[in-house]
Amino acid sequence: MSSCIKKINLKIITLSDKRGGRSKFILNNNNQIEIQRIEVDGCYIKQGKRCDYILSTENFDFLVELKGEGIKSGIEQLEDTIHKFYVGDSKSKRGKKAIIVATKTSPSTRSAIKTAKAKFKKYNSSLEVKNLIFETSI
Template sequence: MCNDFFRNNECKEFCDSRKTIVVKDSGNKQEYRVTNENGKEICKIKVDGCLIKDGERCDYLILSCEGKSAFFVELKGHKLEKSLNQIDSSITKLISEMQEFKIYARIVLNRTPSPDINSSVEIKLRKRLKQQNGKDSGDLIKYKSGKLEESI
């Protein structure tokens, strides 16, 4: 279950078992869409300017309460490295509330990023997520242009 820090937070948009969760900023094309196949409780929380008001931060946090999975979501133009930094910073600020969660980074860009295979930022974040999640942790970091969809 999601803890009260998230469930009772003013930044929570919802905590329920709806089938489709959409993260989108008004006026932007980028979209992160989650299909909740098993009707689990999912919380959608606004991070930017609400849960975290200063410093680098991502846009949203999607929590699968029963599955103990946390998806840090950033909707961005094309700056992949900046997005990775924002997610890393958000994790740092919220990690004490998420000890039992597996943590994932999800980034939706409006332009296809030119992958920087040697990006130290990405390598560092991937290593951190692997440490947090342990073995069998799936796709730690996913990024795509336009629309990113997955099922949880």
């Protein structure tokens, strides 16, 4: 398990799709604060639905799912990860942002995204879905 968690303090942290997809998550960490990078999928959690990564700061977490397509399954993966990591735990009140970065989105997923955004609020989390690259700063 400890090999799944790395402490990093890089200025720019980039997460890419391990399966060779084009989706990327970029976190600008200008103050180089220490962040725990948890490789969830296939390392920390080996079975069941789970997101790809969690980047955890002292008081805020980014849950990242990098997809080709399949936004609805990405939503399920993020929700299941929240249940496994946070529900019923002292960390449940931590601020969270659940992020899906997909190479392809379709108009048919809009209503599922809207419903999921409302649902994620009860987990003290926002949900964002972006095409190809999601970039944010802390």
